[in-house]
Amino acid sequence: MGSLPIPDSRFAHLDEYPMDxxxxxxxxxxxxxxxxxxxxxxxxxxxxxxxxxILPSVREAEQLIVQDPNTDHEYQPMAGHPPFIPLAQELTFGPLMASLSNRIVSCQTISGTGACHFAFRFISEVTSAKRVWISNPTWGNHHLLWDISAPQVKQQLYPYYNAKTCSLDFEAMIQTLDAEAQPGDIILLHACAHNPTGIDPTPEQWAVIADVCERKQLFPLFDSAYQGFASGDLDQDAYAIRLFAERGFELAVAQSFSKNFGLYGQRVGALHIVVSRSDAVPSTQSHLTKLVRGEFSTAPVHGARIVSRILSDAALRKQWYGDLQVMxxxxxxxxxxxxxxxxxxxxxxxxxxxxxxxxxxxxxxxxxxxxxxxxxxxxxxxxxxxxxxxxxxxxxxxxxxxxxxxxxxxxxxxx
Incomplete structure (x- = not known):
């Protein structure tokens, strides 16, 4: 019996995508x-x-978790590991939690990459934004994530790096946003330790950026991957996010725990959305939960347990502060x-x-x-x-x- 001819592959037309x-x-x-x-x-x-x-605080927390006879491998709620969510919120917003707690919608994500993906997709869909402003340069994965998560949103670049002086091109940044940004546009901002340049705005410059966002009615979306890891000071590294939140912006924060806890392979992250009215929380939460269900149902729990254990234990938290100082x-x-x-x-x-x-x-x-x-x-x-x-x-x-x-x-x- 003769063999059948090998048919053409449905995938043969694909170009090979370059390796990251x-x-x-x-x-x-x-x-x-x-x-x-x-x-x-x-x-x-x-x-x-x-x-x-491996951070000593992480090693100790992990041992406590593994030795706990009540530790199991059950599914977590779709929003994430329950103790993790409020602790992640508190880390980001600090003393503002007293006034924001009834206006924050959060979910656990697959680290910062997953948080960005969810943020890009969700914000673009619910706001019908046509454009997003991204720093030039930025983390290379930001562009790919927008292509995959919200291809209908046009990516616009705002100046950020002055190659001649190896410094922030602040005047060009503000002039471009003032002249070209339109109401309803999204602006992607790095909360601290800008990747790839390592150059951050000063507090005074952040205030001007907030002024532009308010004047132009932009939606701020912060990528927060280095809180505490950048300066060793959790409050200093969250300054920009808290400035915008305190000024009453609706905003989103994509939060990663890879760097500041050394949990690179555990993929621990969160997405936080601050809404202007508390009655918008239930519907916003339901839409985020729908995305979670459609993509991975529930997030991995081990890394979230480590973060929660450290942040909820005074001694471990103090030890973690020391680990941040070391790095x-x-x-x-x-x-x-x-x-x-x-x-x-x-x-x-x-x-x-x-x-x-x-x-x-x-x-x-x-x-x-x-x-x-x-x-x-x-x-x-x-x-x-x-x-x-x-x-x-x-x-x-x-x-x-x-x-x-x-x-x-x-x-x-x-x-």
Whole structure:
């Protein structure tokens, strides 16, 4: 009996989608056999031995959870692990909870990526927004998430980074929004530790941004991925969100616990929506719950239990504050060490922006050609935009990293 001919595949017409650059860099770094290679690409915290760091508070909370005979693996409510939701709200809004508690709608999400996805889809649908304003540059996944979650919403860019000065292009940002934004547009804002630049507005500048949003009737949507991790101060890192909430804005916050709890693989996140009237809460909650049911029914519980256990236990919470200080202080120390070493080498250019920026990432000012030479000649990996993960630096490699940068900068000058 002859074999049947193989039919054409229904999927043969698909173009291969390019691999995400961050994960491609991680793959290439893993394949590099050089003994002194340096990874400044991955957006994950590493300790001074370049190893993953489980926060001591997280380790202790996890042991308590596992040892608890009442711990089970049952489904959670669709809105999320019940103790987790109010604690996540309190972390974000702090003392404003007294006045906002009856106007906040929340659900647990698949980390910050899932929170952004839900926010983009839900807000665009219920507000019928035609455009969203996104900083130039932004976290690369923001654009993909909008394409997938709300393709009908046109993505507009507002200026953010001044390449000549390696600083915030604040005047251009405000002028663009004032001239071109329309009532009903969404604006995507980074709550702190802007990714990829590491450059945040000052409190005074945030007030001006809020003025523009109010004047132009924009809907603020905050991506909050680094609260406490950026500065070590939970209140300071939530300043912008609370400023807008206190001024009476309806807004949304996509919250991630990957960085500040080190729970990268547990995918713990939340979406919070502040509405102007309490009678809008039940219907808003029902629509969010519908999205949850249609996508994953209930969120993973283990990571949410860890967060809840820490935030609800005074001793563990205090210990977690110390863990935040360890991480944020090490990043600041590595920024200073890299800057000092570049200064010692006399590397051409101005490098003050490295210590002026905040959080995990630095927009180094290196161009794509220099980044490629760093990889090919120096075995040092970072994003083609020049974004470097400061967490990849440590006392053993920071001098080598500075020497590598010095080498490629001088080579370009001499070419």
């Amino acid at each position: 650059e961050a994960f491609m860099i991680m793959r290439d770094f893993a394949l590099d056999a050089h003994p002194h290679k340096i990874s400044l690409g991955a957006g994950v915290y590493r300790d001074n031995e370049a190893k993953p760091w 944020s202080s090490r990043l600041k120390d590595m920024r200073r060490a890299l800057y000092d070493e570049l200064r010692r080498l006399g590397t051409p250019g101005s490098w003050e922006h490295i210590v002026d920026q905040i959080g995990m990432f630095s927009y180094t000012g290196l161009n794509e050609k220099q980044v490629r030479r760093l990889r090919d000649e120096q075995h040092m990996y970072m994003m083609s935009s020049g974004r470097a993960s400061i967490a990849g630096l440590n006392t053993s490699n920071v001098a080598a990293a500075a020497a590598a940068i010095d080498a490629v900068v001088r080579a370009e000058k001499q070419a």
